[in-house]
Amino acid sequence: MVHEDLTRVGARLRDLRRQRGWTLDELSGRAGMSASTLSRLESGKRHATLELLLPLSRQLGVGLDDLVRPAPTDPRVRRPPVRRGGLLMTPLTLEDAPVATYRITYPPAAEPPEPRTHAGYEWLYVLSGRLRLLLDDQDLVLEPGEAAEFDTRLPHAMCAAGPGEAAVLSTFDREGMRIHTRERAAGRQHR
Numbered sequence: 001m002v003h004e005d006l007t008r009v010g011a012r013l014r015d016l017r018r019q020r021g022w023t024l025d026e027l028s029g030r031a032g033m034s035a036s037t038l039s040r041l042e043s044g045k046r047h048a049t050l051e052l053l054l055p056l057s058r059q060l061g062v063g064l065d066d067l068v069r070p071a072p073t074d075p076r077v078r079r080p081p082v083r084r085g086g087l088l089m090t091p092l093t094l095e096d097a098p099v100a101t102y103r104i105t106y107p108p109a110a111e112p113p114e115p116r117t118h119a120g121y122e123w124l125y126v127l128s129g130r131l132r133l134l135l136d137d138q139d140l141v142l143e144p145g146e147a148a149e150f151d152t153r154l155p156h157a158m159c160a161a162g163p164g165e166a167a168v169l170s171t172f173d174r175e176g177m178r179i180h181t182r183e184r185a186a187g188r189q190h191r
């Protein structure tokens with residue numbers, strides 16, 4: 001651990017202790033250490049070792065990971081838009097997020113693409129334009145402000161309905177993200 005991490009562990013210990021309304025003496029007594037050792041840990045003046053952190057985490061009722069979590073990273077998403085199969089897909093989540101959210105712009109289309117199926121779920125929200133959603137045996141047109149959620153094991157396809165583009169926020173689970181954000185080997189989009 002670097003000094004910055006030690007300071008963060010100490011601040012986290014102090015916050016957790018204070019949330020429980022405990023004094024230095026109360027927590028240190030429960031954890032079997034001196035109040036001065038705990039005070040030095042909280043101020044970052046003492047190295048945080050497993051020998052010290054384990055009894056403290058047990059007494060505080062938190063996992064060790066909660067005490068030594070890394071510094072927060074920059075939360076801004078700075079991934080470039082990607083064009084695939086005529087769609088403009090702008091990532092709105094970090095690459096390793098548990099779900100993926102994209103702003104997808106669908107160009108006008110005379111005919112919708114062929115419906116596809118795959119494992120996963122999708123949630124979408126129409127920002128502007130009109131979106132045509134073919135879902136199983138339904139042919140729906142969603143207007144701005146409308147949302148849809150569906151199991152992607154049902155045959156589905158989407159395109160702009162009408163002469164203009166449709167802008168949509170789409171969220172996929174991991175399986176849907178894998179399918180929707182990569183082109184097939186033959187170069188065709190799964191949508």
